[in-house]
Amino acid sequence: MAMDVMPQQGPDSGRPPEPSPQDPYVLPAEGATAVPPPPPTLRTTLRRAAFGAVAAGVLLAGALVAVDDGDGRPKEPGPAERAEAAATAGSPASLSDLTALIGDRQKWVESHPKDAPSLATLGTAYVEWARRSADTAYYARAEQALKRSLEAQPGERGNGAAWLGLAALANARHDFLAAKRWGETVRKQQPKAWNVYPVLIDAYTGLGDRKAATAATETFGELRKGVPALARTADLYRGNGWREDALATAREAADRATQPAEKAEALHRLGELAWERGEPEEAVAQFDAALRTDSGQLTSLAGRARALAALDRADEALAAYQSALEKLPRPQYALELGELYESLGLDGDARTQYAKLREMVAAAKKDGVDESLVLARFEADHGDPEAAVELLRAQWRGQHRSAAVADALGWALHRAGESEEGLEYAQLAADTGVRNASYAYHLGVIQRELADYGPARRNLEQAVRTDPAFSPLAAPLAQEALDALGEPPPGGPGDMQPPPPPSPEPEPEPAKKAEQEKKPEAPAPAPSRTAAVKSPSPTASRSAPSSASPSASKSP
Numbered sequence: 001m002a003m004d005v006m007p008q009q010g011p012d013s014g015r016p017p018e019p020s021p022q023d024p025y026v027l028p029a030e031g032a033t034a035v036p037p038p039p040p041t042l043r044t045t046l047r048r049a050a051f052g053a054v055a056a057g058v059l060l061a062g063a064l065v066a067v068d069d070g071d072g073r074p075k076e077p078g079p080a081e082r083a084e085a086a087a088t089a090g091s092p093a094s095l096s097d098l099t100a101l102i103g104d105r106q107k108w109v110e111s112h113p114k115d116a117p118s119l120a121t122l123g124t125a126y127v128e129w130a131r132r133s134a135d136t137a138y139y140a141r142a143e144q145a146l147k148r149s150l151e152a153q154p155g156e157r158g159n160g161a162a163w164l165g166l167a168a169l170a171n172a173r174h175d176f177l178a179a180k181r182w183g184e185t186v187r188k189q190q191p192k193a194w195n196v197y198p199v200l201i202d203a204y205t206g207l208g209d210r211k212a213a214t215a216a217t218e219t220f221g222e223l224r225k226g227v228p229a230l231a232r233t234a235d236l237y238r239g240n241g242w243r244e245d246a247l248a249t250a251r252e253a254a255d256r257a258t259q260p261a262e263k264a265e266a267l268h269r270l271g272e273l274a275w276e277r278g279e280p281e282e283a284v285a286q287f288d289a290a291l292r293t294d295s296g297q298l299t300s301l302a303g304r305a306r307a308l309a310a311l312d313r314a315d316e317a318l319a320a321y322q323s324a325l326e327k328l329p330r331p332q333y334a335l336e337l338g339e340l341y342e343s344l345g346l347d348g349d350a351r352t353q354y355a356k357l358r359e360m361v362a363a364a365k366k367d368g369v370d371e372s373l374v375l376a377r378f379e380a381d382h383g384d385p386e387a388a389v390e391l392l393r394a395q396w397r398g399q400h401r402s403a404a405v406a407d408a409l410g411w412a413l414h415r416a417g418e419s420e421e422g423l424e425y426a427q428l429a430a431d432t433g434v435r436n437a438s439y440a441y442h443l444g445v446i447q448r449e450l451a452d453y454g455p456a457r458r459n460l461e462q463a464v465r466t467d468p469a470f471s472p473l474a475a476p477l478a479q480e481a482l483d484a485l486g487e488p489p490p491g492g493p494g495d496m497q498p499p500p501p502p503s504p505e506p507e508p509e510p511a512k513k514a515e516q517e518k519k520p521e522a523p524a525p526a527p528s529r530t531a532a533v534k535s536p537s538p539t540a541s542r543s544a545p546s547s548a549s550p551s552a553s554k555s556p
Contacts, residue, residue: 080104083125090195090228094261095132095296101125109145116153117161119145124165131172132298134330136367142169143368160186160193167199174370176206177399194223201232205239208401210432213239227257227266234269238276239403241433247273264294271303276435278467280310298328302336309340310469331360331374338382343472354382373400376408381473385415403432403439411442419449430459437463437470441478448481457485 077085079100083093093101105122109115123145130138146169149162167182180203186196197220204213217236221229230253237246250273254266271286287304290297305320321337338353357378361371372391379388392409410426413419426443429436444459460482469475 084121087121087124090198090224091259092132092261092265093128094294095129097261098125098129098132102129113148114152116149116159119149119152120159120161120165123149123162124168127165127168127172132296134328136364136369139169139173139367139369155185160190164196164199167196167203171199171202171206173368174206174373174400175368176203179203180207192223194220197223198228198232206402207399208403208405210239227253227262230256231266231269238273239432239434241435243273243277243435260294261296264290264297264300267293268297268300268303271300271307275303275307275310276437276467278437278465278469280307280469283307284311298324301327302330302333305333306336309472310467314340314344325356329360331357331364331371334360335374335378339471339473343476354378373405373408376412380408380412380415385412388412389416389418403429403434403436406432407436407439407442410446414442414446414449419446422446423450435466437467437478438474440466441470441474444478445481448485453485454488457482457488460485 079094079097080103083097083101087093102122102125105118105125108118109122112118123142126138126142126145130136130142142165146162146165149165150159153159153162155163163182163186167179167186170176170179170182179199183196183200183203186193187200190196197216200216201213201220204210204216214236217232220232230249234246234249234253237243237249247270250266250269254263254270257263257266267286267290271283271290274280274282274286284304284307287300287307290300291304301320301324305317305324308314308317308320317340318337321333321340325333325337334353334357338350338357341347341350341353357374361375364371372395376388376391376395379385379391389409389412392405392412395405396409406425407429410422410424410429413422413425423443423446426439426446429439430443440459440463444456444463447453447456447459460478463470463478464475464482467475468479470478
C-alpha cells in the first residue's frame, strides 16, 4: 500500500500528513543515542560533502524561486519551497509551509526510498514539527527517517545532513550529550559550515557549558550574518543577564526580520524579555503582535497567558492557558495553569492539571523525551521533594548542569530538608548572572532558612523588584518572606560598629574603702574564660567584637 501523503485535516490545521501504517519510518522510539556517532574520520571527504550539501541547498532554494511561470516572471515559491528556503537560510518556517514540505518529501521517498538527502530533510522536518507542535510521536518518525538516510548514504561519505538531523533530534529530546557528540563530529570535519553551530549552541546551553556556548555563538555570528545570528546573540546576552544588550539585539532582529515566521519569533523574544523585566503589559503587546504576524507562533499563547495572570486578568489568563495547552500540550504549561488555579483557590482544577502533567511526562518518555526538569519542579512544590531531588541528581550526573537544573536542584534539596547543600546549587544558578526572579526567590528563601538574613533580604528584594508577579503562587510568598525579615538593623551590622568605651568603676564608699584596706590581699586566681567575660579589661574590650554583633548581623 502506498504511503498516504495527503493531510487528513483541513488546509488550515497545520498538521503534517500521517504516514500509512506500512511506512517503514514509523517504528518505536529508540532514543537519539540509538545510532552512536562515528569517529571523526575521512576529514577531506566530509568537508567536501558538507560544503556540497550547503551549496546544494542554497542553489535549490534559488532555483525554486527563479522558475519561470510562462509569462516571463519568476514563479512564486510554493509552501514546500518556502520551507526549504527558510531552512537553508537558518530561519524558522511557518507551520503550514512545514506541513507542505513534509507532505512533499513523504510523497517523494515513496518512489525514491534510497534518496538519502530527501530522507534527511524529511527526518529533520519531523523534528521541527514535533518541537513546535509538542507532538512527540513525530520524534520516532524522525529517528527512523534519519537512520534510513544514513543506511542509504553514511555520514562519512557525505551525509552530514543526517548527522545534524540526529543532533537536532537529541536536543529536542533533551539528550544534550548526544547532541553535542553528533554536532562536534560534524564540526571537526567541517568547522566552517555554519549550520552545525545552532545545534551545538543548544547542546552546550543544555549542558550548562557557558564558555562553549559563547564561543559557538560567536562563530555562528561570524559565519552566518543577519537575523539568525542576531537572535542567537540576543539569547546569549539574556542568559548572561545582560538585559540592555539582549533587548537592543532582539529589537534589531525584529526590525530586520522579513518572513512572517521569523518576525513572529523575534517579537516573541521581545515579549519574553519584557516579561522578565516585570513589564507584563508590554509583554502582552509583543505576544499579541507575534500571533498576529504568524498564528503558528504557539509559544506566544502561553507567554500571553503568563503575562495576563501577572496583570490579575485571571479569566483571560485561564482561557489563554487552555488554548495554549490545546494547541501546544507541553508539561510546563500544565504546571503553570495548575498553579494559577491553585492561586485562585480552585484546588480541584489544579489537581486535574497536575494529573495531566504527569500523563504528558509519561507519554513524552515513551517517545524518548526527557521531561525530568519540569516533573522535578512539580514534585518539589506539589508532590514529593525527595523524588524531585533524585530526578535532578540524575540530570546533574548526566552533565545537564544548566542554570535551570542548578536552581531546581537547589530548591528541591531545600524542600527535602537539605538546605545547606541546596544553597550550593541555588548559588550556582544565581552566579550565571541570569536575571530570573524565581532563582532569586529560591536563593533568598534558602538563605533565610539558614539564618543568613542579610543576603536573604537582598535576594528577596531582587526577586520582587525584578518581577513582582513572577509566579501566581511564589510571588506573594516572596513578598511575605521579605516582609517577615523587616528592615535591616540601623547603622549596619553590629560588628561593624566601634564598641562603647568601658564604664569607669565607681569609687567605694569611705567606710567600705577602709574595711577593704584592712583585709589581707588574697592571691590572684588563675585566669579563666568565665572571669574574662565577667570582667573584661579595657584592652580586651577594644580588641574583641561587640557581643551584640552576631545577633545583629543575623537578625531579621
